[in-house]
Amino acid sequence: MAGAGGGGNDVQWCFSQVKGAIDDDVAEADIISTVEFNHSGELLATGDKGGRVVIFQQELESKNQPQCRGEYNVYSTFQSHEPEFDYLKSLEIEEKINKIRWLPQKNAAQFLLSTNDKTIKLWKISERDKRPEGYNLKEEDGRYRDPTTVTTLRVPVFQPMDLMVEASPRRVFANAHTYHINSISVNSDCETYLSADDLRINLWNLEITDRSFNIVDIKPANMEELTEVITAAEFHPNQCNTFVYSSSKGTIRLCDMRASALCDQHSKLFEEPEDPSNRSFFSEIISSISDVKFSHSGRYMMTRDYLSVKIWDLNMESRPVETYQVHEYLRSKLCSLYENDCIFDKFECCWNGNDSVVMTGSYNNFFRMFDRGYRQDVTLEASRESSKPRSVLKPRKVCTGGKRKKDEISVDSLDFNKKILHTAWHPQDNIIAVATTNNLYIFQDKL
C-alpha cells in the first residue's frame, strides 16, 4: 500500500524539513501547542508552551529547482503571552498559546490572533525594507545635530535596507473569560471573531477590546449539575451567521446568530445514537470531542474524538456520514490510558485543500490520513530516522495481536509520550506541517 492515501491513490509523501532541537531533553517551554497555515499557505505559524510564536515563510520557488516547492524559513518570532498570576482567584495563568488564527490578508501587513487561557491578542506582522535617510537635524545614528551647524537643507529620502520583520500587538482582548479559552475563530465577515471557553462563547469585534457579547452560556445555575463542557467552536467558512460548538459528551450544536442574541438554543444538534448495551465507564470520556473543523466547502464538518474521526453532513443531524478509526487497537488499553491520563489527550484534525483527505495525529509520532474518495488510509511517522531530504515516507502498521510481521510495531511498544496532537495542511498544495512534542516536521508530496 505504498503511497496510499493523501489526495489520490498515487500520492507519496516525502520528508522536506524539520525544525527544532534534536536532543531528547525537552524543556517544557518548547512544547509546541498549535500550528496554523495562513490563508495563502505562504506563512506557517507555531505557538508553544512558553508563550512564543514562530512564523515561517515559504521561499519562492527558484528557477534552478522547479521540481521543489519552496522551503519554509523563519520569518518572525516573538513573545506573545507572558505567565501571569491572578491574585484574586489564586490562579496561575499559563502563557501557553492554545490557538493561533490568521486573518485574511487585506494589505501589506499580516495579522493573526493568538490566545492563551485568558487573553486574546491581535498581532500585526509587517515588513520594513526601506528607511528614511538624510535628516537635517539628526545624524544617521539618531543623535541630534547642533542646529547652528546646519548650513544647507536637504530632503530626506527612503533608502533600501535589510528586510526587517516586526511584530506588534495591536489589540489585547482581556478579562472576558472566567474559564479556560479553548478556541478562537475568525468570522467570514472579517470584522468579528468568537472565543470559546469551557462554558461560554463570546463574540468580539476586532476593533473593540473593551466589550464582547456573550452568545453561548451553558453554565448551570448550580455547578453540581454540571454535566458537559464546551470543547471547541468554529465559525462557518462562508455563512457569517453560523457557528458550531462541540461538547465533552460528543455532541455538536450548530447555532444561528440571526435567531436570537443568546444562542443557548441550538438550531441543529448533531449526535450519534449510542448503543446502550455497549456503554462503559469510558464511553463518555472517549466520546468527548477534542476538535471540530468545517470543510472548506462549508457543506461538511469533521470532529475528532479519542478513537475516531467523524465527518458530518450539515444537513443530517442523526449520525455522521463517515467514520474513520484512528487507533481502534487502543480500545483494549483504555484502563492504562486512563491511569496515565493519555485518555484525556486532545487531538486535532484537518482537511486538505479540496476536502478529499483528512488528517489527524496519534501516538508514537504516528499520524493518519484518510482519503474519503478512494476509501484508503495510511499511517505515517514523523521521526528523525526518516528525515533524509526528499526521502519517501514508508507507511507504518501497528500489529494488534498474534504474530507481528517484520516491519510492524506492536501496541505495547508504542511510545505514548510521543503524541502528535497538532497538524496542519496547506490550503492549496500537498504540504503538511506535523508537530511532535518539540519539533515541527514539514512533508510534501513527491513532485
Added chain:
Amino acid sequence: MSEEMEGTRPATDEATHKEQQIDDNVISPEKAEEVKLKARYPHLGAKPGGSDLLRKRLQKGQKFFDSGDYNMAKAKVKNKQQLPAVTPAEKAEITGDHIPTPQDIPQRKPSIVASKLAG
C-alpha cells in the same frame, strides 16, 4: 465485593465467572477494560466520566494559599535558619513544610530564551 468472594467460591462458580469475563472480552474490549479499572479502583465514582472530572478540568491552574500554613512555614524558617528541604522520600503530608512561601511562588518568568524552532 466480587473480588473478595472469588477466592471462597466453589470451583464451578469460578469457572462460570471466568467464562463471563471471556464473553465480555469478546463482546466488548471496553467493558473488559472497565472491569480491570474497577478492580484497581473499587471506589471510582458511580457517575461515568462525570462532574468530578469536569470540575477538576475547570479548576486547572488553581493554587491554594493558606495563611496559617504560610505563617507556620515562616516561623519554621526563622527557627531552623534554612528552608525545609523537600526530599522525594518524604511523601508524608506535612503541609506546613510544603506550602509555598512568597519566595517560592514563581515570579513572572519571562521566557528570555528564544524558541528553538527559530534556531
